[in-house]
Amino acid sequence: MPDTEKKQRPVTSVTDNEALEFHAMGRPGKLEINATKPMATQRDLSLAYSPGVAVPVKAIAADPATAYDYTTRGNMVAVISNGTAILGLGNLGAVASKPVMEGKAVLFKRFADVDSIDLEVDTENVDEFINCVRFLGPSFGGINLEDIKAPDCFIIEQRLRELMDIPVFHDDQHGTAIIAAAGLINALELTGRDLKTTKLVCNGAGAAAIACVELIKAMGFVAENIVLCDTKGVIYQGRTEGMNQWKSAHAVKTKARTLEEAMKGADVVLGLSQKGAFSEKMIRSMADRPIIFAMANPDPEITPEEVARIRDDAIMATGRSDYPNQVNNVLGFPYIFRGALDVRATTINDAMKIAAVQALANLAREDVPDDVVAAYQGNRPRFGAQYIIPVPFDPRLISAIPVAVAQAAIDSGVARRPIADMATYARELSARRDPIASTLASLYERVRRRPKRVVFAEAEEEQVMRAAMSYANQQLGTAILLGREDLIHATAERAGIDLNRPGLEIVNARISTRVDVYIDYLYARLQRKGYLHRDAQRLIHQDRNHFAACMVALGDADGMVTGITRNYSTALEDVRRCINMKPGHQVIGVSVALCRGRTVFVADTAVHDMPSAAELADIAVEAAGFARRMGYQPRVAMLAYSTFGHPSGERSERVREAVKILDKRRVDFEYDGEMAADVALNRKVMEQYPFCRLSGPANVLVMPAFHSASISTKMLQELGGSTVIGPILVGLDKAVQITSMGAKDSDIVNMAAIAAYTAGS
Ligand SMILES: NC(=O)C1=CN([C@@H]2O[C@H](COP(=O)(O)OP(=O)(O)OC[C@H]3O[C@@H](n4cnc5c(N)ncnc54)[C@H](OP(=O)(O)O)[C@@H]3O)[C@@H](O)[C@H]2O)C=CC1
Ligand SMILES: CC(=O)C(=O)O
């Protein structure tokens, strides 16, 4: 089997049954509508509906632009189709297109936090369709036309663009063209081709194909080097059968009459036609290192396996997510609309499209974060034949593309609300994808202003090495790689990591001049705890955690991160042999859970198994202090299964006792308990206890014991869709963080940044 075949096998596959069950399970279909305002009380109703609603009505009547302030308009896109060209399945009617349109709507939400609704319009009459859509303008911030056959789609889009003052964008045309162009730029680069001399065949002369050809001509491809084909064969000058003005514009002088003839010697072939349109013979006849984009959905013009059987020098892309190189408009439309909506653009113009092409092409050339690796079952893509375009789950897309699009809209004068601070906008975009981003972004920003030296204790591990590199690249300070130099270099080479960059330092414990100092330090600490001098020697010589912790203890590093190669409690014991608790503090673990824009700190998720009442009070103090350092006003709930005495029980008694201890200590933060989690987190439920001293829902949850802390945070993560960071170690005298075993490089960087953030505080 050629190597390419092995690599190009689909990474996931679904059966017909699975697809039907997926769509039928639970509530049929893929989306539902949720209210964003409370609708629980008579007052809510009076505000949301009559009489309250009359007030924004009058405001909008006086100034229609305020619809963006008082309604969903500014973040709402309609996905509209008549089902005349559903994927590559052809004209199957409006209602059959609904699963695809619902799919596009949820992709808008998932990838770019754009709210979207699908509308299927049951007419093939162009004028009727236009009339239907044009009057929907006030409801939406943009119109995404989808799966409308050519040439009707050209007329429909053009007329709607003239009639409406919001972006109207036919995704199959421009979305596809943008993604294909980005992939093509990179494939040309990898094969050393010049776009002025590259010969390209495009099979299909419909919506997607015509737009692709127009865009790549605008990029510099020469018209004579592009041959278009449709069901009747080559579109040559003088052909009359099956023609229209859009095809005629791309007719060339050529003797080729069939696709097979056109593909002989071609450098590139774009398939925007139908399943199976390319034969093995056609592919065999192409130039060396051919570029084959078989983009028909759901089945490509030829599969990667078929190509791999006959050639091992091709760069191959399809429209599917289960092969490498997915050239699909999903990479574009969510982000292009995000950027357009955020500046309230009146249109999506050529400058905005080209900006999206460039942003996308550039991203594929950068190093790839772990989130992408996870989305693709552990294969880390690297710019090359198997990775010419970012994958849809790439977390960088949400900031890179909208920023480029929004900037282009501003520069080309179509933005009604320009953005002044693009750096802040980019950060906000990342936060839209995942609430943790905004918390971490400000933490990173503060570390960047005061960079720190952090030692990565397990630097022989590949993900630790990547994390260290990312730490240095993000200018958070110096990443110290602790380990055997030869092993570090060998792993780096194997993983394609370039260690030769500023901000990285390798420390080899075996030959370090500081070894004796660390041994003396450790021996002084441990000699009355049953350790001999040679035990201290062994720990420093052989154990990275002890060496790294001594580096931090004696000021050779500001912070430390470890945890990949041994379990949490063992790593913590190692560290505690070298580093004390902060005077007057307790060492605890705090996990930060982020769910639907809400952040809660949960403690103790790492150290105390069955805390006593006094220990629970200490945990509350530590957790509140940490929340405060992270920029939150702590409201601490001392959790139990009971609320204010009911039902009674031994564990709840201990929590109540802890509250009394806090009362005596006169701490400077809000706290109360014992209470159940719903009382702590739900304002309405809390109102049933008017004497409760918390001024609002709790943001720090002190758990009655380790098991409840651990179980609840893991359930939040697995079932509640929360992002959970931590446990973060709090209360040590020096900045040390321990990750979980098997943490990804992005988790390790976060922990290193937290260590840097807390260093010296
Ligand atoms: N990967 C992606 O992101 C996207 C992929 N696509 C895919 O592109 C294809 C076309 O979609 P779209 O442009 O919207 O549809 P259209 O209906 O607008 O156009 C279809 C075109 O394909 C031509 N065609 C159909 N079968 C063949 C064939 N066997 N050989 C040559 N030409 C053929 C038709 O020729 P004629 O003019 O003679 O009828 C027509 O020009 C679909 O498979 C779709 O899934 C579309 C958008 C995005
Ligand atoms: C991806 C897409 O929009 C299509 O195949 O029609």
Ligand SMILES: [Mg+2]
């Ligand atoms: Mg489509």
